[in-house]
Amino acid sequence: MNTLYLIDDLQAARKKLAFPVGLVPTMGYLHEGHISLVRRARRECASVIATIFVNPTQFGPQEDFAAYPRDLPRDLALFEQNGVDIAWLPEQNEMYPPDFQTWVNVEDVTQPLEGKMRPGHFRGVTTIVAKLFNAAQPDRAYFGQKDAQQAVVIRKMAEDLNFPIEIIICPTVRESDGLAMSSRNVYLDPAQRQAALVLYKSLKAAHEAFINGINDAEQLRLVMSDTISQEPLAKPQYVSCANPETLEELSGPVSRALISLAVVIGKTRLIDNLLIGEV
Amino acid sequence: MNTLYLIDDLQAARKKLAFPVGLVPTMGYLHEGHISLVRRARRECASVIATIFVNPTQFGPQEDFAAYPRDLPRDLALFEQNGVDIAWLPEQNEMYPPDFQTWVNVEDVTQPLEGKMRPGHFRGVTTIVAKLFNAAQPDRAYFGQKDAQQAVVIRKMAEDLNFPIEIIICPTVRESDGLAMSSRNVYLDPAQRQAALVLYKSLKAAHEAFINGINDAEQLRLVMSDTISQEPLAKPQYVSCANPETLEELSGPVSRALISLAVVIGKTRLIDNLLIGEV
Numbered sequence: 001m002n003t004l005y006l007i008d009d010l011q012a013a014r015k016k017l018a019f020p021v022g023l024v025p026t027m028g029y030l031h032e033g034h035i036s037l038v039r040r041a042r043r044e045c046a047s048v049i050a051t052i053f054v055n056p057t058q059f060g061p062q063e064d065f066a067a068y069p070r071d072l073p074r075d076l077a078l079f080e081q082n083g084v085d086i087a088w089l090p091e092q093n094e095m096y097p098p099d100f101q102t103w104v105n106v107e108d109v110t111q112p113l114e115g116k117m118r119p120g121h122f123r124g125v126t127t128i129v130a131k132l133f134n135a136a137q138p139d140r141a142y143f144g145q146k147d148a149q150q151a152v153v154i155r156k157m158a159e160d161l162n163f164p165i166e167i168i169i170c171p172t173v174r175e176s177d178g179l180a181m182s183s184r185n186v187y188l189d190p191a192q193r194q195a196a197l198v199l200y201k202s203l204k205a206a207h208e209a210f211i212n213g214i215n216d217a218e219q220l221r222l223v224m225s226d227t228i229s230q231e232p233l234a235k236p237q238y239v240s241c242a243n244p245e246t247l248e249e250l251s252g253p254v255s256r257a258l259i260s261l262a263v264v265i266g267k268t269r270l271i272d273n274l275l276i277g278e279v
Numbered sequence: 280m281n282t283l284y285l286i287d288d289l290q291a292a293r294k295k296l297a298f299p300v301g302l303v304p305t306m307g308y309l310h311e312g313h314i315s316l317v318r319r320a321r322r323e324c325a326s327v328i329a330t331i332f333v334n335p336t337q338f339g340p341q342e343d344f345a346a347y348p349r350d351l352p353r354d355l356a357l358f359e360q361n362g363v364d365i366a367w368l369p370e371q372n373e374m375y376p377p378d379f380q381t382w383v384n385v386e387d388v389t390q391p392l393e394g395k396m397r398p399g400h401f402r403g404v405t406t407i408v409a410k411l412f413n414a415a416q417p418d419r420a421y422f423g424q425k426d427a428q429q430a431v432v433i434r435k436m437a438e439d440l441n442f443p444i445e446i447i448i449c450p451t452v453r454e455s456d457g458l459a460m461s462s463r464n465v466y467l468d469p470a471q472r473q474a475a476l477v478l479y480k481s482l483k484a485a486h487e488a489f490i491n492g493i494n495d496a497e498q499l500r501l502v503m504s505d506t507i508s509q510e511p512l513a514k515p516q517y518v519s520c521a522n523p524e525t526l527e528e529l530s531g532p533v534s535r536a537l538i539s540l541a542v543v544i545g546k547t548r549l550i551d552n553l554l555i556g557e558v
Contacts, residue, residue, distance in 0.1 A: 011443050099525075101387045102405075102439035107380040126381075127440075134441040160381035161406075162413040164290050 001080045003087045007135050010049075010088050014137055017085065018046035023138030023165075025129065028052035029069040029183040030078050033173040037142040040170055042083040049136045050079050051088040053095060058124030069186050088136065095131060104130045106153050106160070109247050114149045114271070117237055117262060125150055126157045133163055141165050146172040146180050148260055148273040152247055172272070174200065180272045187268040195233035195265050199272040202227035202239070206259050210276050217241040217250035217257065224261055237262040237269070244275055280359045282366045286414050289328075289367050293416055296364065297325035302417030302444075304408065307331035308348040308462040309357050312452040316421040319449055321362040328415045329358050330367040332374060337403030348465050367415065374410060383409045385432050385439070388526050393428045393550070396516055396541060404429055405436045412442055420444050425451040425459050427539055427552040431526055451551070453479065459551045466547040474512035474544050478551040481506035481518070485538050489555050496520040496529035496536065503540055516541040516548070523554060 004010050014021070022045030024037045041048045052075055059065035072089075079087045103123055109115075110122035133141065141158075143151050151169045158167050173181045178200035179193075188196055202224040209223045224239040242249050244258040256277030263270050283289050293300070301324030303316045320327045331354055338344035351368075358366045382402055388394075389401035412420065420437075422430050430448045437446050452460045457479035458472075467475055481503040488502045503518040521528050523537040535556030542549050 007441055099387075100439050102383065102385045102436050104409075104440070105382050105384065107382070108378075109380070130383075131439075131441045134443060137443065157381050160379050160410075161383070162286055162410045164413060164416065 001076075001084055001087055003076065003089065005089055005091060005094070007090065007094060010086065010135050011137075013086055014049075017049075020045045020139035021047045021049060021137070023132065023136045023141040024048065024050040024084075025132050025141065025143075026050065026052055026075075027054045027068065027183065028075045029071055029186075030075045031173070031181040031183060031185075033144050033146060033181040035078060035082055036173050037144060037170050038079065038082045038084060040168070041140070041142050044168075045140060047085050048083060049086045049088060049138065050084045051090070051132060051136070053090055053128065053132075055095075055124055055128040056092065057096070057127060058121050060118055060120060063118070064184075064187075069183055090135075095128065103127050104157060104161070106157050109149070109152050109156050112149075112242070112247050112249065113238060113240055113260065114262070122150070122153050126153060129154055130157065130161070130163075133158075133165055138165055140168055142168050142170060144172060145169050145273070145275075146182065147271070148258055148275075149247060152245065178204075180270075182270065184268055184270065188265065192233060192265045192268065195231050196263075196268075196270055198228055198231035198234045199261060199263055199270055202261060203259055203272055203274045206241075207274055207276050215253045215255070217252060217254050220254075220257070220259060224259065228261070228263060233265050235264045237264060280355075280363055280366055282355065282368065284368055284370060284373065286369065286373060289365070289414050290416075292365055293328075296328075299324045299418035300326045300328060300416070302411065302415045302420040303327065303329040303363075304411050304420065304422070305329065305331055305354075306333045306347065306462065307354045308350055308465075309354045310452070310460040310462060310464075312423050312425060312460040314357060314361055315452050316423060316449050317358065317361045317363060319447070320419070320421050323447075324419060326364050327362060328365045328367060328417060329363045330369070330411060330415070332369055332407065332411075334374075334403055334407040335371065336375070336406060337400050339397055339399065342397070343463075343466075348462055369414075374407065382406050383436060383440070385436050388428070388431050388435050391428075391521070391526050391528065392517060392519055392539065393541070401429070401432050405432060408433055409436065409440070409442075412437075412444055417444055419447055421447050421449060423451060424448050424552070424554075425461065426550070427537055427554075428526060431524065457483075459549075461549065463547055463549065467544065471512060471544045471547065474510050475542075475549055477507055477510035477513045478540060478542055478549055481540060482538055482551055482553045485520075486553055486555050494532045494534070496531060496533050499533075499536070499538060503538065507540070507542060512544050514543045516543060 022041030104126040206223045228236045239261045260273035301320030383405040485499045485502045518540045539552035
């Protein structure tokens with residue numbers, strides 16, 4: 001595995017990689033979710049570039065950028081074990097030099113849900129992803145369904161800006177008790193860790209209701225918020241039953257939907273989602 | 280010459296082109312300025328893609344989008360005569376489908392000069408150029424010094440977003456009497472055409488003053504505005520003596536500068552510029 005730091009070095013190394021090239025962008029502190037992306041890229045691509053960059057521009061001023069967990073030696077070992085060809089670890093100053101002043105902004109699909117709760121978050125995401133795309137020039141890029149809105153936003157950006165890159169969204173990886181893997185789970189104490197099960201429990205309750213014939217969007221949201229309200233440690237930020245492409249909140253009967261929620265437990269903000277109905 | 284319309288067709292054809300690939304983006308109605316870009320790309324690149332797209336998003340609501348001159352058969356013949364390999368002519372709906380919602384924005388260098396006079400103009404320019412870059416994936420892209428601020432803005436965008444593309448700025452091509460070539464010159468009646476010489480005359484007067492030891496930025500701006508004021512048909516919008524990279528207006532003695540101006544003659548808005556001092 002080749003470990004690189006500079007954009008120029010990556011672009012030079014990129015020229016020698018066999019087609020197709022897969023890119024797995026991460027913020028490090030890898031868990032099984034990240035590893036599943038690396039494995040899929042390894043399976044589907046002749047070459048795999050994986051990146052670690054904790055992107056400051058997607059954190060709000062009150063968020064956990066400085067505290068975001070980091071473990072570089074372990075991350076590099078995991079990349080190596082899973083067949084990454086190039087690990088790219090740019091420095092902050094390499095990605096955002098002092099006179100940096102260009103932003104990529106996706107408008108409509110960034111407005112609800114996470115975009116509403118985290119102003120500026122998606123502008124940071126789309127800008128860094130555009131930079132990673134141009135620096136690595138992958139043929140395919142792999143992201144997790146766990147960040148459902150991010151997946152929609154990146155697909156839209158890639159389509160609107162004509163990036164010649166296939167965006168591949170991989171299933172959420174869960175702990176054995178159902179909690180979606182997240183680097184932020186490390187913030188939870190044992191009681192909070194137990195309470196965090198309420199996210200997947202709420203989604204499953206709504207999914208089960210849907211399977212049993214309850215297809216009214218508002219009813220499905222109620223099933224989720226009722227479930228959350230049974231967990232005293234959980235403070236819901238939103239529950240949503242939305243169009244999976246436009247992310248517009250649905251009303252009335254639905255045949256398919258993205259159901260998602262954001263919950264704060266202690267000081268930790270957690271999100272989860274399921275796609276329900278016809279694929 | 281291969282004439283293409285769809286992004287998918289361009290991206291498929293792109294894969295077969297020999298390295299390096301040069302891109303010449305235009306809005307058509309070609310003049311010698313455009314042709315000089317095509318010739319330089321032809322000289323320096325194994326393959327040349329030239330595009331014609333009158334980009335609606337860089338025109339203001341009061342500007343001349345609908346009236347912008349067009350002559351496709353002549354443009355295609357000129358591309359062919361000058362060795363273009365692929366002429367790409369996307370339709371409006373191909374570039375901006377109904378749910379288009381992604382914008383590229385460069386902040387600081389788009390604020391003064393043209394950016395101040397034409398709100399939203401550069402957001403349209405950088406967004407379409409990012410799309411053209413991704414659709415054509417050139418190794419080099421050619422633009423004219425005539426649009427001096429556009430050149431600075433595109434360089435900044437390419438640098439900030441890590442586009443693996445060399446931006447090449449080619450000298451302004453002028454009529455024999457000094458008027459900078461522009462597709463908009465066709466709007467001028469004979470008296471206005473004569474009056475339009477005042478742009479280059481003003482720049483030359485400032486340049487001559489500079490050579491003769493007048494290096495105070497404010498003095499140089501005065502030389503230009505005095506020269507414009509001698510032409511009754513010309514209404515100045517701005518005269519500028521700015522830092523060539525940041526476009527910040529200079530004061531005091533200068534060793535190098537971008538001197539530029541915008542003038543309205545009749546209903547036609549004209550711009551011109553010179554780089555003066557050490558290169």
